[in-house]
Structures are given as structure tokens and as C-alpha cells.
Amino acid sequence: MRHVANTALARLHGVSKHYGPLRALNGFDLELRNGELLALLGPNGAGKTTAIGLLLGLIRADAGSVELFGHDPQGIAARRQIGVMLQDAQLPPTLRVGELIRLTTSYYPNPRSVLESAELAGVADLLHRPYGKLSGGQQRRVQFALALCGRPRLLFLDEPTVGMDIDARQKLWAAIRHLIAEGNAVVLTTHYLEEAEALADRVCVMAHGRVISEGSVDALRARIALKRVWCSTRLPLGDVAAWPEVVEARSDGERLCLSTEYVELLVRRLLAEDITLSSLEIRAAGLSEVFTELTRDAQASPTMAEAA
Structure with a gap:
């Protein structure tokens, strides 16, 4: 784990936001720190989009405070220090990438x-191509280039690798790590949980407009008792599945x-039932x-929240 400076770049404190009868955020607290990647995760309706919209100055909170670099997020001085890659982006199709x-x-x-x-985003070979002629994955990489070109201290990435193949995704991950190593901060929202697991210093899990868990990936994993046991065995799958x-x-x-x-109980039984057991991994x-x-459990509790 790299060293992370404990400097807050942005804060949401006690924030509430409603859309008519729909409660999007309910006393929500969040702090974005210098030099780290925060993965903001949650099911649809958790409030992620609203939280980011407040930090970007796109909407106003009904209650609580929102700060971006110590200022109002709608101020030009604060906004010049951020980069944004939203899930939906409409760009002029006839303009060339450069x-x-x-x-x-x-x-x-x-x-x-x-x-x-262009080189950081992996689009140097596309500079002379019209944006509208690119594939979906190529367009996402161009959008990433636009998000980072202003040297932002804080970068917001909303589902950044949607439509990318494995190679392009790995290259974008490398670019994100490079930006973090420079001391910048990144807020990532993604449905690819392996992406958050690979990149995040800190994970914030949301449900119904509030934080239900926050910490490092390792700290969150330690909260779950369930483990995975992998093995090669001649025992039938159906028989093993029936074990208590x-x-x-x-x-x-x-x-x-x-x-x-x-x-321990499962491993002992596997070894007792199959002396040829191999490739054991926990x-x-x-x-x-x-x-x-x-x-x-949070999803089972009836409440009203935004579709995010």
C-alpha cells in the first residue's frame, strides 16, 4: 500500500438531498483525500450519482455542507482543479481527437x-481520427484524455472502462495508478468490482443515501467470514455440495x-475423503x-432513494 497524505480535498458533511418525495442522500458524510483512489460503490438507487453531482457543483444540497478545495464547488477556481469522465458523454462527432x-x-x-x-490515455494513434468514427472503447479512452488534460488534482471517473477490451482496461488502470503516484486523488464509481479491488486505497459502500461501510479493501474483506476453498478432487460435485x-x-x-x-473442518474432510486431493488453495x-x-440487509429495508 502506498503512503497516502491525510489531506482532504473535498468534503460532504451531513448532506441531505431530496427529489420531491425521493430521498437521495440522508445525512451523508464523505471525505476525499489527497493521493488516494476512493471507490464509491453501491447498488442502483444508493445515491452515488447525487453525491458526485454535489461535489461537481451540478446540484445543490438541501442540508449540510459541501466543499471542494475549501470552496463552493460551483466556483471556477475549484472547478479548474478537477477532471471528470462521466458515464454518458456527448462530444462533437466531426472533430478529430487532437x-x-x-x-x-x-x-x-x-x-x-x-x-x-493522448499518450497517458492510450490514444496517441487516434489524434487525426474523427471522434464519431471511433469504437465505443476508443471513445471512452478519448474521454479519459479530456478528463486528465487539465492536470486535475481530483479526478472523477464514472464507469470508466465500460466498452473497453481487456488490454485497453489494463492500460487505463496503469494510467490511473500513474496519476495517483503523482499525488492526485481519484473518485471511481464502477460495477466492475474487480476494478475497485485492484485500484482502490479506500472503499465506500453506499445504500439508501448513506454510508454502510468504509475502509480499505483488506479491512472490508476481513469483515466477511466466508472463505473460498479451491481444489482438484475426484469427489462428485453434488456430494460435496451437500456437506454441512x-x-x-x-x-x-x-x-x-x-x-x-x-x-479447517472442510479441508480436513476433503483430505479424509480423497487422498488424491491436489491443487488446494484457500x-x-x-x-x-x-x-x-x-x-x-440494506436493500431489504424499504426506503426511497434516487436511481443512481
């Missing part, structure tokens, strides 16, 4: 060069994947299991 980046850099006092922005120690069983290629809260719960566990 023209789009050059236009966007003109809004900032100390931007990156067009080439540096097994919560869930599935086949993954040549190995079984068993979910359990009783690792893993802690992944972020997807943690997310499911944390949000299950």
Missing part, C-alpha cells in the same frame, strides 16, 4: 500537452470452488462477496 483535446486544454491554466494527454460445511459449490474447469465459513472473500453481504 482537436477535442486541444479545445479542452484551453479551459485550464496549466494543462498537459495534447501529446502527453459447504455454503456453495461449483465447478471451475478441473477444480471445485467451495464457499465455507469452516475452512482464499479470503473477494470484494464482490463483501459487497453482496454488506448491501443485502
